[in-house]
Structures are given as structure tokens and as C-alpha cells.
Amino acid sequence: MKRIGMLTSGGDCQALNAAMRGVVKTLLNSGEEMEIYGFLDGYKGLIYGKFQMLTGRDFSGILTKGGTILGTSRTPFKTIQDPDENGLNKVEAMKQNYYKLQLDCLVILGGNGTHKTANLLRKEGLNIITLPKTIDNDLWGTDMTFGFQSAMDIATDAIDYIHTTAASHGRVFIVEVMGHKVGWLTLNAGMAGGADIILIPEIPYDIDKVVDKIEERDKRGSRFTIIAVAEGAISKTDAKLSKKELKKKMEKYPFPSVSYEVAAAIQKKTGREVRVTVPGHMQRGGSPCPYDRVFASRLGAEAGKLILDGQFGFMVGYKNREVVRVPLEDVAGKLKAIAPDATIVHEAKLLGICFGN
Ligand code: F6P
16 A cells, blocks of 8 residues: 655646646556545645545546646745744644645645745655656656646647737837746747847847847838847846846836837837737646647656655656656755757857847
8 A cells, every 4th residue: 555645846847747647547557556645725724734635536537727726826845944924833743744645645746935944844854756747848857757748739729829910010019928037948949939139048149139129120121120138138237237237127126028128129229019918827838738648648647657666865857868766855956947058049140140249
């Protein structure tokens, strides 16, 4: 008999359900007797002992379902070791609930912040296995996270839709793409959607270079320009500011997001009409794409295998087209960003894409 706890934490994404189904199916197919405890709304469920006992039937029919059947929430790692508003020691509470239910292992699906807490629980002696979810694809130790491909499809669709209206009106259009502090989603969706300019956090932009590209296109007779801007994009000037100076600037920031700042600057410098589209959380919604269904199922199956093998303290990742086991201590606290001199950036430049640098 194995007792497995499971939780999904942080921002949701597509294929969380597919991954959990993969774990459970693998365990059930092994013939092992199992009790599954699904903690609700992320680490909160583990802290406050909110869980549901689940059976194989709960995981049936969820392969194609977006979101997470367990619910999720953000429980920042920064404050995880602080007592809650009633003085409860959250880390101790999580440990106690784990031991009270006599769990053999806890499967945690999450992104960067989630992995820091998962590693802390591992260090505290719990048997932890994690699965890499996030549309941002910024987890260290894996070439790919599930959710990324599905979100890329949606962001690409958004750019495709904008293309036709941009062409009709001869306007400059900005599509703002999610991705937090990295540009994986923007770079890939931008290339897939044929964006002319791509601005990502890893390559701070110079607005004059952006304007030069628009004017060069004008001169060539291209009536419109599509700019894919990562929500975390930053200008060269701002990138030089200290954390404190940037925080001060942001306190009086007059724009809803960086795309509007870029739009205002282009409008001022060129007199051209600029429109901004922000697909926002749509990028995390809906069914996982076929790639993510397969990918998350494969990672889930490997997680199930780890449990059966009694191997804990790993994230199941993906390296060089192989599913791999990555020690949690190697993953936690590291960000996987795009190297400004990465091959894909070089290739994008060969295609004529401007990064504003
Ligand atoms: O980490 C996933 C993500 O969607 C990021 O791309 C984005 O910056 C953030 O979450 C949005 O967070 P929230 O859902 O809390 O607004």
C-alpha cells in the first residue's frame, strides 16, 4: 500500500491534469494498492490540512482538461518560514499533515517558487517528487516545461489575428506576451507569428533601434509592423538602474505595462498610430495542446516510476529529448533565461528580426 499526496502550486497552466493523471495511471497499472490525497489550492491545502481522498476515477477524463482539478494558489517562498496571521509555523504544519496521513511521498507540480518550497520540504526530510509546470519555461534543469507549448500556440494565434488587421490599417501593433522575467514565450511565439521586432527581458532594448526598424520597413513599403513584447521587457536605460532606483521609478509609472510605454515612445518619435493587444491570462487557459498532453503524460509516468522505485528528491525533467531525473537541490532557486547570444537569437536576427539592441 502506498499513500501519495499531490498538490499543484503557483499560477496554473495547461496539462497539469494530464501530468497528475500520468502519475496515477502509472501507479494503478503497476497493481500497487494506493491511497491518493489531493491537497487543495496548493501549499495552503498542505498547511491547513485541506485535502480530498481521490481514486483512479477522479483522474479519468481529465487528459484534455485545462486548469487543475486540485485548485492552486501562490504561497510565496519568501514568507514560507514566517508564521501565518494566527502564529502557525507553516513549514511545521506541512510536515505534521504529511506525517499524520502517513504519506510515502508528496508529488508537487509547480514552477520556480514552488520548487524552492519543495526543496525546503525535502531538506526537512519529506519524500518529494516534482513536475515542472509553467508557461514561462524558466525552470532550470529541464529544456521544457509543460504548459509552454500550449501557451505558445495561444500567443501565436493572437499575433496571427493581429497580423491581418495590422496589414489592413498599416499600423504598428504590439502584442504583449506573458513569461514573467524571461522571454521564451515571446521569442518563440514572436518567431512563429512572424513578428518584425521582439523585445525580451534578456536583451534590453533601445527605443531608437525599434524606431529605426519601423522606419526601415516603411521605406521598404511594408505598411505595418508587428512587435512582440515580453511582459518583462526592459529598456537599456532601465536595465542600468539599481533595484532601488527601478522600484522608485515604478512607483510613479504611468503605464499599465511595458507595452504601453513602448507604444507611447514610438507614437511620439514617429507620429505613427500604435495599438497594443494584451492576451494576458488567456495564454494559460483552455485545453493543453497535443504536444503538452503527451509531454506531461510522459513526465507523469516517470514520476510514477520514481515512486514505485522509492526514489525521491527529484524533479522529472526533459533534457536532449529524454525524460530525466534532476536532483531537486540543483533546480531550486535557479532561473533558466535565454542567453542573449543563444543560437535561436542569432537565427532570428538572420531572419531580419530586430531585438532593439
Ligand atoms: O508564471 C506564470 C505567469 O502566467 C507569468 O507568465 C505571469 O507573469 C504570472 O504568472 C501572472 O501571475 P498571476 O496569475 O498571479 O497574475
